[in-house]
Amino acid sequence: MTIDPAILEALSGVSTATITTVLLKKGLRNVWMRGTKPIRAGQPRLIGPAFTLRFVPSREDLATPESWSSPISTRAAIEAMPAGCITVVDAMGVTDAGIFGDILCARMAKKGVAGLVTDGVVRDVAGVLGTGLPVWCQGAAAPASVAGLTFVAWQEPIGCGGVAVFPDDIVMVDDDGAVVIPQKLAADVAAVAAEQERLEAWIMQEIEGGASLPGLYPPNAENKARYEAGAKTQR
Template sequence: MTLSPDHKSALEKISTATATTVLLKKGLRNVWLRGTKPLRLGQKRVVGEAFTLRFVPAREDLATPESWASPKSTRAAIEAMPGGCIAVVDAMGLTDAGIFGDILCARMAKKNVAGLVTDGVMRDLAGVLGTGLPVWCQGAAAPPSVAGLTFADWQEPIACGGVAVFPGDTIVVDDDGAVVIPQALVAEVVTIIVEQENLEAWIMGEVERGVPLPGLYPANAENRARYEAWAKAQR
């Protein structure tokens, strides 16, 4: 299953705040990836399928500069990334070794990777920003990844920011961070999310008119009927 253009287009108009509310109503509480802050404020909202990468703690015989040329390396993983994906990297929350720098990010941008999300940090910060690749992370650190991490594999289930992410899950990311929508729930969730966003837009209009919050947010039966009449008139 792949993310359809219609679902992608719909999610690009929806905030991660709305997405988490809808997922909460579906019983999913742990969907917001901790530590995924925008490297540059004002980055556009990005939606795409997760391409997962996983690091484990550094082990001296494996975490070496020579490992960068291994068939199982971050370089090889980047070459396997399809255009439009979002790279989601499990760095175990480590903040004293940068997982990627400017050259790797430049290659990702050249391959039309939509964005990079990690619970770790980047290095070569000015260069990474210069590539134009949208990045969400915990900040920057000068040391390379092998100073604290060993690259393990790609396209397997990971834990990023304390959240389970599977290859092909849908990622929505904006100034509030990254949210995962399980692949099997995307169609259902999109329908609910669009309705929720429309309702909240109407509620905001009512708030601006001076309507009190009790009975409005959340909407009681009377206000729900008023909203539905409004929504019908918009069609």
Template sequence: MTLDPKVVETLKTITTATLTTVLLKKGLRNVWLRGAMPLKPGQTRLVGPAFTLRFVPAREDLATPASWGSPISTRAAIEEMPEGCIAVVDSMGVKDAGIFGDILCARMQKRGVAALVTDGVVRDLHGVLDSGLPVWCSGAAAPPSVAGLTFVGWQETIGCGGVCIVPDDVVVADSDGAVLIPQALLAEVVEESVEQEKMEAWIVTEVERGVVLPGLYPMNEETKARYAAFKAKGN
């Protein structure tokens, strides 16, 4: 799936914190991927459709170095990744086996993959950082993936960081982590998030001028009226 560039640019201005608030109002509480934090400080907020990959526990006859050359392998999956996607990898939260290293991340970067997001870890840390691929993960570990995981497929529904991810759901990742937006809710979430950001920016200006929090955040009727007047002036 290719996202509307206008939607992408809008979402790049919306924090994941705001998105979780908007999604919570819609009844979706479980949208923040546990363990998927920026590998490098200062990474730009990124947006893209999810390209999913799945690992299961290691089984000695399947999780071998020879499996890296199998048709069902992380290498094969990377060659299917479309430009602009965010690779979301279910690593079961395993932290002692690195799912991708420098060579695989360099290839993903070359293919135009926007980012790698996983609840697991990477390996070859310096090389991964040098690849230029933005990564959200739980850290780094020296052992390869087959030391603790078996790769089983891609572009299927997965669980990553305790969150259900369907291929082509939208992922937004920033300094607070990574958040899922269900594809069917994308348009309304974007619209409501823009308004939420405007409202919260106005609330911050009110706080800065000394307004007390009760009645301001959340707004009471008087505050809502003042905010409506503010917007009516074209702000």
């Protein structure tokens, strides 16, 4: 999936916090993936289509080092990832088995994958950081994925951090974590979110000028009219 450039442009200056508010107003409360923290400070804000991977609990006859050579493996899934995607991995919140290490992350970076999001953890963390691949996760653990998980599928609906994610949903990540935007709502959310960011920037200017919160955040009719008048002047 390629995201409409107009949607990308509209979302480029929007935070995940704003997206959650916009989606809340549309009735979607469960869009922020729990446990998806930036692995290091200063990672870029990213927007991309979701490429999903799914693990289930470990089963000893399937979760073996030999499974890494199977046609159904994380290795095969990585080779199917398109450039620009954000890989979203359902690790069921397991934090004592690293889903990917430095070699797999290096391959993802080489293929142009935009970032990795998981409710689990990675391993070989120093090496992962060295690949430059932006990662949102719950931290690091030395054991391999097969120590606690069985890989079963890619590009299927998953649950990551308690949130339903479908292939090609739009995923946004920044310092506050990861948020999913359903495909069918993307254009509308982008337009509303961009306007919300502009309004909040104006409100912040008012606050810095000494204005009080009541009637300003959210704006009452008078303040909304002042904001709209100023916006028209700037166009």
